[in-house]
Amino acid sequence: xxxxxxxxxxxxxxxxxxxxxxxxxxxxxxxxxxxxxxxxxxxxxxxxxxxxxxxxxxxxxxxxxxxxxxxxxxxxxxxxxxxxxxxxxxxxxxxxxxxxxxxxxxxxxxxxxxxxxxxxxxxxxxxxxxxxxxxxxxxxxxxxxxxxxxxxxxxxxxxxxxxxxxxxxxxxxxxxxxxxxxxxxxxxxxxxxxxxxxxxxxxxxxxxxxxxxxxxxxxxxxxxxxxxxxxxxxxxxxxxxxxxxxxxx
Numbered sequence: 001x002x003x004x005x006x007x008x009x010x011x012x013x014x015x016x017x018x019x020x021x022x023x024x025x026x027x028x029x030x031x032x033x034x035x036x037x038x039x040x041x042x043x044x045x046x047x048x049x050x051x052x053x054x055x056x057x058x059x060x061x062x063x064x065x066x067x068x069x070x071x072x073x074x075x076x077x078x079x080x081x082x083x084x085x086x087x088x089x090x091x092x093x094x095x096x097x098x099x100x101x102x103x104x105x106x107x108x109x110x111x112x113x114x115x116x117x118x119x120x121x122x123x124x125x126x127x128x129x130x131x132x133x134x135x136x137x138x139x140x141x142x143x144x145x146x147x148x149x150x151x152x153x154x155x156x157x158x159x160x161x162x163x164x165x166x167x168x169x170x171x172x173x174x175x176x177x178x179x180x181x182x183x184x185x186x187x188x189x190x191x192x193x194x195x196x197x198x199x200x201x202x203x204x205x206x207x208x209x210x211x212x213x214x215x216x217x218x219x220x221x222x223x224x225x226x227x228x229x230x231x232x233x234x235x236x237x238x239x240x241x242x243x244x245x246x247x248x249x
Contacts, residue, residue, distance in 0.1 A: 003048060055094070056079045058074050065077075074111075076098065098110065115142045115144055133148045139163040162216075172203060173201060176223075177206060178208070179208075180221070187236050218234070
């Protein structure tokens, strides 16, 4: 496998493999604009030279758009190897590259967002355990922060205190989202439109700064949907799924 490190110089010509779409797709444009601003903060986007999802994205935890306290760690935003590429050792190669890079920068280790069980858009806890990670912290309703320390004396990463709360003071549906994930630029407007058409109270809040991300009300910032103040899901919903969920609720 040939590995390509996407950076400010080649970002325009390289496809973002988590979003297989044309260069003018709203999700691609939003994601690339977000990446362009993060490269100067140390973000790395390493991908296989294939047409598919085979990549790792990581950044120094101080700059991670996640409500965590993990100074001195490297934070993995996403490690995604699609099924068509599994069984060939690519996820291990990507993780090893991240480890080597992090060690060269004298980091304490790695950390990543997961869950109590395997869930969409979150790292698989079974895989993390297999790779030597262990659970550092937990936040309701199911989020877990896992870490891989490089030495026994490394401090343990933690979630910021506000994500330990289970309720926000807003009625109706409220979604907090970022452009870190290219799918939100497409699906959030579709959910807004569907909510208007069905007269469903719905509010979207774009988390567009590091400070807002660090103070987000949920452990996940890519997409966090609340209903009448209670967290519902981090899964980026299609209109069909959203309306079906609303009917059940």
